Amino acid sequence: MDNPNGKGFGEWLxxxxxxxxxxxxxIKKSFQRTITKQNADDAAQKALLGEQKTxxxxxxxxxxxxxxxxxxxxxxxxxxxxAKVAFGFNVFxxxxxxxxxxxxxxxxxxxxxxxxAGLGYFADLVSKETxxxxxxxxxxxxxxxxxSTMYYASEEPISKIRTDLVRTTISSEEISPLIKxxxxxxxxxxxxxxxGIVPKAILRALVxxxxxxxxxxxxxxxxxxxxxxxxxxxxxxFSRKANEILLALRLENFxxxxxxxxxxxxxxPFGRNSSGSNIAGIEEAAKGIFGVHASEVNLPQAAFLVxxxxxxxxxxxxxxxxxxKEDITQxxxxxxxxxxxxxxxxxxxxxxxxxxxxxDITQDFIPTHANTQDRNxxxxxxxxxxxxxxLMEVAAANNNLTMDDLEADVELYNQYxxxxxxxxxxxxxxxxxxxxxxxxxxxxxxxxxxxDTLGPTYVDSYVDENGTTQEVTELAQTGSVLIENSTGxxxxxxxxxxxxxxxxxxxxxxxxxxxxxxxxxxxYAPAIEQNFLYPASMVPDTKxxxxxxxxxxxxxxxxxxxxxxSFMTARQALYQSxxxxxxxxxxxxxxxxxxxxQYLKKMGIDSIDESEYSNxxxxxxxxNGGPTVLEQTSAFTTFATGGEHISPYLIEKITDKxxxxxxxxxxxxxxxxxxxxxxxxxxxxxxxxxxGTARSINKQLDFSADWAGKTGTSEANRDIWFIASxxxxxxxxxxxxxxxxxxxxxxxxxxxxLPTGRNLAYWSHLANTIYYINPDLVGASQTHEKPDGIxxxxxxxxxxxxxGKVTLPNGQSVTISGEQKTDLFKADALPVELSYGFSPxxxxxxxxxxxxxxxxxxxxxxxxxxxxxxATGNAPEEAAVVTEQAPAATEAVPxx
Numbered sequence: 011m012d013n014p015n016g017k018g019f020g021e022w023l024x025x026x027x028x029x030x031x032x033x034x035x036x037i038k039k040s041f042q043r044t045i046t047k048q049n050a051d052d053a054a055q056k057a058l059l060g061e062q063k064t065x066x067x068x069x070x071x072x073x074x075x076x077x078x079x080x081x082x083x084x085x086x087x088x089x090x091x092x093a094k095v096a097f098g099f100n101v102f103x104x105x106x107x108x109x110x111x112x113x114x115x116x117x118x119x120x121x122x123x124x125x126x127a128g129l130g131y132f133a134d135l136v137s138k139e140t141x142x143x144x145x146x147x148x149x150x151x152x153x154x155x156x157x158s159t160m161y162y163a164s165e166e167p168i169s170k171i172r173t174d175l176v177r178t179t180i181s182s183e184e185i186s187p188l189i190k191x192x193x194x195x196x197x198x199x200x201x202x203x204x205x206g207i208v209p210k211a212i213l214r215a216l217v218x219x220x221x222x223x224x225x226x227x228x229x230x231x232x233x234x235x236x237x238x239x240x241x242x243x244x245x246x247x248f249s250r251k252a253n254e255i256l257l258a259l260r261l262e263n264f265x266x267x268x269x270x271x272x273x274x275x276x277x278x279p280f281g282r283n284s285s286g287s288n289i290a291g292i293e294e295a296a297k298g299i300f301g302v303h304a305s306e307v308n309l310p311q312a313a314f315l316v317x318x319x320x321x322x323x324x325x326x327x328x329x330x331x332x333x334x335k336e337d338i339t340q341x342x343x344x345x346x347x348x349x350x351x352x353x354x355x356x357x358x359x360x361x362x363x364x365x366x367x368x369x370d371i372t373q374d375f376i377p378t379h380a381n382t383q384d385r386n387x388x389x390x391x392x393x394x395x396x397x398x399x400x401l402m403e404v405a406a407a408n409n410n411l412t413m414d415d416l417e418a419d420v421e422l423y424n425q426y427x428x429x430x431x432x433x434x435x436x437x438x439x440x441x442x443x444x445x446x447x448x449x450x451x452x453x454x455x456x457x458x459x460x461x462d463t464l465g466p467t468y469v470d471s472y473v474d475e476n477g478t479t480q481e482v483t484e485l486a487q488t489g490s491v492l493i494e495n496s497t498g499x500x501x502x503x504x505x506x507x508x509x510x511x512x513x514x515x516x517x518x519x520x521x522x523x524x525x526x527x528x529x530x531x532x533x534y535a536p537a538i539e540q541n542f543l544y545p546a547s548m549v550p551d552t553k554x555x556x557x558x559x560x561x562x563x564x565x566x567x568x569x570x571x572x573x574x575x576s577f578m579t580a581r582q583a584l585y586q587s588x589x590x591x592x593x594x595x596x597x598x599x600x601x602x603x604x605x606x607x608q609y610l611k612k613m614g615i616d617s618i619d620e621s622e623y624s625n626x627x628x629x630x631x632x633x634n635g636g637p638t639v640l641e642q643t644s645a646f647t648t649f650a651t652g653g654e655h656i657s658p659y660l661i662e663k664i665t666d667k668x669x670x671x672x673x674x675x676x677x678x679x680x681x682x683x684x685x686x687x688x689x690x691x692x693x694x695x696x697x698x699x700x701x702g703t704a705r706s707i708n709k710q711l712d713f714s715a716d717w718a719g720k721t722g723t724s725e726a727n728r729d730i731w732f733i734a735s736x737x738x739x740x741x742x743x744x745x746x747x748x749x750x751x752x753x754x755x756x757x758x759x760x761x762x763x764l765p766t767g768r769n770l771a772y773w774s775h776l777a778n779t780i781y782y783i784n785p786d787l788v789g790a791s792q793t794h795e796k797p798d799g800i801x802x803x804x805x806x807x808x809x810x811x812x813x814g815k816v817t818l819p820n821g822q823s824v825t826i827s828g829e830q831k832t833d834l835f836k837a838d839a840l841p842v843e844l845s846y847g848f849s850p851x852x853x854x855x856x857x858x859x860x861x862x863x864x865x866x867x868x869x870x871x872x873x874x875x876x877x878x879x880x881a882t883g884n885a886p887e888e889a890a891v892v893t894e895q896a897p898a899a900t901e902a903v904p905x906x
Contacts, residue, residue: 142241142257144264150241151261151273152179158439160393162447163501163662169390171397173435176283178293182272185292185304188312190271191358195351196316198232201271206233206262207255233258236274275304278319279432281326284376286333288432299327301376309362310345310369313352317344323428330428332378345371388505389450392518394434396660397441401430404673438667443660449492449502449787452779457488460775461507464488464768470751482750489516489639489744490776491658494787495647495735498656498677500640501787502780514748517639521617522746524642525631525722526587527731530691531613531645533596533629534584536606538836539687542599543850545581545694546833546841548810549591550849550856552576556626564627566593577849577860579810581833584694585702587721589630594851596629612682613645613655631724643733643742649692649718650735652797653683685797686836692718692735692794693834704732706767710774713781715790721766727756730769738789741780743773799837804830806844808864814844818861824868 142150158171194201200208208231230238237257261270275292283289283298295315296304307315318325318341325341327334346367353363403413405426416423434441465486474480490504503517514520537543551574556564567573568589583591599606600623607623615637622628637645644658657678664673683691695718698704703721719734733742745765747754756765781788806813806826813827826844835841842848847857 141260147241147257147261147264151236151265151270151277158434158437158441160390160397160441160443162443162445162450163499164447165442166447168393168443168445169387171394171435171439171441173288175288175290175435176294176298177276177290178297179276179291180272180293180304182268183305185272185275186307186312188307188309189275189292189304189316191355192312192316192348192352193232193271193275195355195357196348197235199351199355201232202267204231206258206260207231230254231258232274233261233270236270236277237261239277240273279322279436280315280318281322282328282330282332282428284328284332284378286328286331288435290436299376300374308369309349309358309366310371311374313348313366314341314345314371317341317348320344323425323432327372327375328378329424330431334375334378338372342371387509388503388515388517389445391513392503392505392515393441393443393445393660395518396443397434397439397664398427398430400661400664400673401433402426405430439672440665442662442664444499444501444662445503445660446501446784448783449780452783453490453492453502453504453776456772456775456779457490457504457507460772461486461488464745464772465747465756465765468747468752468754472751483511484747484750484752484754485511486745486756487512487514487516487748488772489520489742490773491517491640491643491742492780493643493647493658493740495650495738495740496656498644498647498658500658500660501739503640504776512748516744516746519638520748521636521638522729522744523631523633523636523724525724525729525731526589527642527646527720527722527733528631529584529587529592529629530649530695530720531615532606532610533592533599534580534694535649535683535687535691536604536609537580537595537599537850538690539609539683540599540604540606541836541839542602542604543580543595544810544833544835544839544841545579545690546805546810546831546835547580548577548808548849549580549583550577550594550852550860551583551588551591552594552853552856552859554590554593554626566590566627566630577808577852579833580850581694581697585697587698587703591851593626593629594853594856596851597626598851600624609682610645612680613648614657615641615645617641631722639742639744642731642744643740646720646733646735646742647740648682649688649695650737650740650794651688652685653681653688655680655682684799684836686799686838689794689797689800690834690836695719695734696794699734703766704734704770706770707734707774707777710771710778712778713785713788713790715788716793718794721770723766727765730756730765732766732769732773734773736789737792737794739780739787741773741777743769743776745769745772801835801837801840802832803835803841804832805841807831809844809848810841811844811848812841816844816846818846818865822865824865 157173160168160171162168198204211231234254237254241257242254265273277290278292279288279290280292280295280299281289283294285298287298289295289298292304292315295318296302296307296311299315300307300311302311321344325338325344327338327341329335349358349363349366352358353360358366399413402416406412406416416426433439467486468484470482470484472480472482485507487506488504489506490502491500492502493499494501505515505517506512538545543549551568553573553575554564554566558564566589569587573590578588578591580591580595582588596606605623607618607620607628610618617635617637618628618633619635622633625632640658645655647658648655657680659675661673662675663671665671682688696716698720699707699717704719707717715736717734717736719732722731722733723729729744729746731742731744733740735741745756745768756768777788781790805811807829809826813825815823815825817823846861849856849860852860
C-alpha cells in the first residue's frame, strides 16, 4: 500500500489542480450561458413589439415604456453583478492557486533541504566508523558460532553457555533453487537488481516510522538482514541503521549475490527440530523438519522452510521438547504467503501453485526423538535460567508487556522463552552474575564435607512403565542462599548435594513448607505493625479445636505434644516457637479483618496461594505449596533493612558481543513494615539465638555477631530450616528429602541429635566458612541499628498492660498492680490500659479461665496473712473453636 505522503503524492496534487480548474471553467460557462439566453429573449421581445405597432397598442406601449426602461435597467444591473461575481471568483481562485503553487514550491525546497540535511546527518552517523576490510566481513558473515559466556561478580568466567544449536554449513550448489526463489520472492524481489539497499523502501519505512502513516515495512534487503544478523547489534537506533546501510553497500561490493544468499541461508535461525534442538541454516532445517537435504526439498517444503526465519519460534512445527505443536495454523499461512509471492513473481505456474497449496505438508514432518544434554552444575543451571528469564522480561517490556502478562498466556510465555533461550545461545552475550566465586566454592565445600551429617541416604526401588525394576537414590538434600541485605545480591547458594545424582535446584526451584520460619513474617510482624500486640503482650497457650469440613477436628500442639495452658508474652511465644499462641493470634486477626497475610507478597513470597490465607494452619507453615529457599531467605532480609524488602537478584548485567548493555539491574524495593515494627520483630528474633530454639549455634560459631533468626520444622520433620541475619547479610539453611518414590522424613538415627540440631550445626559451618573467606561481609563488628520511635516501658507482668482496675462480667471489680517487667514499644503504640479482654488472640473461654484462676488466687491471698502464693485454681477448660474454613492439612505440627 502506497503512503499518501510517498510516491502517490504528486499524482494527488495534479488531480486536485485539474479539479479546481475544471470547476472554475464550469462556473464561468454557466454565467455566460445565463447572460446570452437573457439577451436573446430581449431581442425577440423587441422584434415582436415592432411588428405589433398599432394605434391602439401605441398607447399601451407608451404606458409600458417606462416599465420596460426600468426592466432594462434592472437587467443591466444583474449583468454587472454577474460580471463582478465572475471577476471576484477568478481573483479568489487565482490567489488560492498561487498560494497552493507556493506551498508546493516550499515543500520542494524543504525536501531538497531535508535530503541535504539527511545526507549530512547520515555522514555524521557513520563518520566515526572504520570501514571493515573484505577479510573481516567474510569472517563476520561466516561466523556461525557466537558463544555467550557467564561470569562471577569478579568478572572471572563461570562457563561458556553451551548450545543445543545444530547447524551444518553448505555450498550454494547444495541448496535447491526453489528455496532461493522462495526467499527472494518473499523477502527481496529486487535482490538481483539492487546494490545492497533499496532507497525507495528505506524512505518509505522512514516516513512510516516518523509519521505512523502507512503500513509497517522494515525496508531491509536480504543483504541488510545479513549485516544485521552477523555484523551489527540488535539495538534500534538511527546510528545502527545508518551503519547497516553503509555495510550493506560495502558487502555487495565485495561479494557476489550467490555468496550473500548462501551466507544468509547458512546463518538464519529456523526454530527447532524434532528433538527440540535449536536449528540454524537451511540444511539442518530441511533435515530436522522433513528428513531431507536442502537440495532435495519439494515446492511445499521449500515454501514452508523459507517462511520460518521471519519468526522462527512461532512458525517452527516443534516444541522445545521435540513434540509436534497442536496448532501450526500460523506456519501454514506463512507457507501459503511464500507460495503466492513465488506465483506473483513468476517463479512458479498457476498449476504448481494450486498443487502446492493443496499439499498436506504435515505428512512430511519427521517423528519426535529424544535428545538429552547434561548441565554439569547448579551454578551453571541457575545463572543460565535467570539470564533467559531476564531476556524474556526485557523483550516483554519492549512490547509493553510484563512477566505477569506472559505467565497468563502459556503459548505467549513459551514463545518468549524460546526466543530468549535462542538469543542467549546464539548472540555472543556476556552474562555477569552477582555470585562471589570464593564464597560460592566455600559453600559447596561445606555441602560436600558435612552433607552426610544431615540424614541417611536411601535407595528406593520401583517398577517403571515397561515393567523393569529401577532404583532411585534419595539423599538428604540441602538448599542455602546468602544475600547481601542492602542490595539484594545473591552472593552464594547451595542448590543440592550432588548434581550427578540429583539436578533439582533446592535453592531457587523447590517449594517447601516453611514450618515455623513463617511465624514472624505472617503473624508477629503484621500484628505489631497493626498495633494488635507488642512484644510484652500476654497471649494464650491453650488448647485449640478447629472443626474441619470433613467433620474431623484439628487439634495442634507445641513441640513434644505439650500445651502449657497458661499465658505468656508474645516475645516468649515467638522465640520459643510456640504453635498454639501463634495460631490464636492469626485466627483473631483474620476474624477482625486485619489480613496479616497481605504482607507476604510484599516480601516476595508469591508461591503461597491466597486461597490458603484463611487457613489457621498456615500460621505454623502448613501449606500446599510453600516458598522457595530464596523467597524465604529474601523475606527475612526485610527485618534487617528496617522494614523495606529489596528484591533479590542473580544477574547484574548482560552485554552483547560489542559490549553494549542489553540489561542492567536496577534495585526494586517495597515498604513492608515501619522501621519500628521491623526492629521490634528483629529484637525478638535475637532472643531465638540467645535464649530460644537456635541457641546452640553460639557454641558452634567461631565468631560473634548480632544474629537474629528463626528455626522452622514442618509436619513430621519433613522440612528443617534456619534463617538468620546480621546487619549486613542473611544466610539460610534448609534440609529435606525429595521423596520421588517413597516417603522419607528426619528422625534421630544413631543418637545423632534432633534434626533441628543437625541443621543448626550445618548452618554454623556455612557461617564460619563465609566469615573466614570475607570477615567484613558478615558484619561481625556491627549491630542492628535501633530506629527513632522505640522506647522502653514497664507493664504488669501478669497482663502485659498498665496497672489498673477492671470490672468482671459478674460485676466484681479487681485492681491489678503487681510485678512489673520492662520491654520495648513503639512510641506511637505504648502499653494499653487494663481491660477484661487484655490478651490478643484469647477466646472467651481463655479469658474466663484466666480471670477465674486469678480471682481464686486473690481469694487465697486474702485467706493467708503471709501473702504467699495460693493453690492453683481450676484446670482450664478445653477451648472449642468452630470455623467453616478448614486448615490446609490436618497436621500436628511441630518440632522445635
